[in-house]
Amino acid sequence: MRAVLWFRPSVLKRVALPKTHWHKKTKDVKVQQELKRRAMLNLAAHSFSTVGYKQTSLDDIAAALAVTKPALYYYAKSKEDILMQCARISLERVELCFISAQDVKGNGLDRIRVFFRVYANMVVSEFGSALMREARRNLTGENQKSLRQALIDGQNFLESIIAEGIKDGSIRNCDSKRLAQVLFSAFNQMPIWYNPKGPLNPESIADEILELIIYGVGAKNT
Structure with missing residues (x-):
């Protein structure tokens, strides 16, 4: 029983x-x-x-x-091992976001839009940014080192997409590292305030955030 x-x-x-x-x-x-x-x-x-x-x-x-x-213990050596396995699933899902972006037949900005529409869904899931925040704070030793390198690789990948957009003219000339940091920071806060019962789904919210970042908040006549 x-x-x-x-x-x-x-x-x-x-x-x-x-x-x-x-x-x-x-x-x-x-x-x-x-x-x-x-x-x-x-x-x-x-x-x-x-x-x-x-x-x-x-x-x-x-x-x-x-x-x-x-x-x-048949499936994990310790609680930290469970956390690391969870983090790997999260990283695999981020990789799928990049694959979705790379499959787009468009310019750099088009790829940014696709990436964050997929990323928005992932980031509010149980394997999203709240989980990764716990992983960054609590993993130790080689686990922490491995996670840190994976996050750096993800940052570099997004920067490369931004660089493509700058080259093809769809993104204005800017610091690709700073833009990547701004984008990730904006989306990684979603679990704090996102309401799954609210009127907007993650993709719609992603579009709104991107519109604000791409076009700014100043009125056109200012």
């Missing part, structure tokens, strides 16, 4: 947990293992993003999945 879910009052009780598939049965052992691993990571990412990494324990994750704590 499945155990009754238990949550610490100060931590997971306040969180609307996503549906998981830890207990879903399949005939393929490898598929079953991957379902369990992803169930663990989905739940952990949700809690890390909404409650915080330090406020979430392995006991919390195990209890929410209705399994024993030792069962988690």
Whole structure:
């Protein structure tokens, strides 16, 4: 019989947990293992993003999945390993944003628009910027070094798209590094104020943010 879910009052009780598939049965052992691993990571990412990494324990994750704590060690060496695996999923999703941008048949500005329309959806998910913020603060050693390099690579990739736009004339001559920083900063704040029940979806909000950055806020007659 499945155990009754238990949550610490100060931590997971306040969180609307996503549906998981830890207990879903399949005939393929490898598929079953991957379902369990992803169930663990989905739940952990949700809690890390909404409650915080330090406020979430392995006991919390195990209890929410209705399994024993030792069962988690089959899929992760430690809580930090779980955080790093979550961060890798986030980075993979950012890579898909860049792939979407590179597939566009257009100029540099067109690619920027496509990238951030896709990125806006990713950034407000459980594997979005709130999760990455926790990863930057709490990963240590080689994990931290690996994450930092991946973030630098992402920054450089966006700068290269901006440089393409400057070259083709779709983006005015500017410091590509500074523009990349402004764009990432604007979008990475979305989880703080985004309302999924609001009137606008992430793509529409992305368009609004880009319009403000591209055309500024000054009236045309000023």
